Amino acid sequence: MLLRDANIHTANTAWIVPLRELSIGALRLEGTVRKSGSGTFIMGLNMTNTGILRIEEGRVHLRRTFEAGLGLIVRGELIQQAGAELQMAGGTLEYDSSSVRIAAGTVSGTGNIVLPTGFGDAGLRMVESFRPGNPTGVFNVGPGRLYFASTTETTFEIGLAGTAEVRASTHLAGTLSLRLATGFTPAVGTEWRLFNGRITGTFVEVLNEGVPAGMRLEAVYAADGVIARAVSL
Numbered sequence: 001m002l003l004r005d006a007n008i009h010t011a012n013t014a015w016i017v018p019l020r021e022l023s024i025g026a027l028r029l030e031g032t033v034r035k036s037g038s039g040t041f042i043m044g045l046n047m048t049n050t051g052i053l054r055i056e057e058g059r060v061h062l063r064r065t066f067e068a069g070l071g072l073i074v075r076g077e078l079i080q081q082a083g084a085e086l087q088m089a090g091g092t093l094e095y096d097s098s099s100v101r102i103a104a105g106t107v108s109g110t111g112n113i114v115l116p117t118g119f120g121d122a123g124l125r126m127v128e129s130f131r132p133g134n135p136t137g138v139f140n141v142g143p144g145r146l147y148f149a150s151t152t153e154t155t156f157e158i159g160l161a162g163t164a165e166v167r168a169s170t171h172l173a174g175t176l177s178l179r180l181a182t183g184f185t186p187a188v189g190t191e192w193r194l195f196n197g198r199i200t201g202t203f204v205e206v207l208n209e210g211v212p213a214g215m216r217l218e219a220v221y222a223a224d225g226v227i228a229r230a231v232s233l
Helices: none
Strands: 002-004 007-009 013-016 026-030 032-036 040-043 046-049 052-055 059-062 064-067 072-075 077-080 085-095 100-103 106-115 123-126 129-132 137-143 145-148 153-158 164-167 170-172 175-180 191-196 199-201 205-209 215-222 225-232
Touching: 077 085, 077 100, 106 123, 129 164, 153 191, 175 215, 205 215
Parallel strands: 002 026, 007 032, 013 040, 026 046, 032 052, 040 059, 046 077, 052 085, 059 085, 085 106, 100 123, 106 129, 106 137, 123 145, 129 153, 137 164, 145 170, 153 175, 164 191, 170 199, 175 205
Antiparallel strands: 064 072, 191 225, 215 225
């Protein structure tokens, strides 16, 4: 089944589930597909994102359980391909199972990704690009962990109103890019909270964009988060 340049609007609850257990049915997303409305969209099939999936309101629930009323097991999953984008725009994406989820392409915006806890390294693994904020706001992931790979580029834009804050238990890796908004020059010593939660690992490299001469933005690590700080050279 193909969904292209569509708006999924739910005020209550809408389901897509297989006709029978172990069905090969799947949903492919192309172009820009939006989830709007305060209700819940329950996906019981594999959903492959090849374009932009934008969750603006309500909840997208990837359901993996035995549904007694249907008499079958549903296995909802989001498969994000390289080059695709998951845009969190105030809504919630909820996973049922506690295994590792790999997000290729770009994950951006603000909102909530709900991951159950489980064994080992259960959580969400970013492997390409993570751009939290719009450019400010909160990006929540939990209670499962957020993981970055060595290939992940994480970008924060910092302006007069501040920047985004990621609230998650996070394992850091890859590159951190700190970008100043056009025309904004912070005072030396100004700090911004980037990550709030248990931290393991570090970024291999911290890049600066739009930073004036004589200044640098650095990452300061603590057990409970990461702070960006403006320092003089």
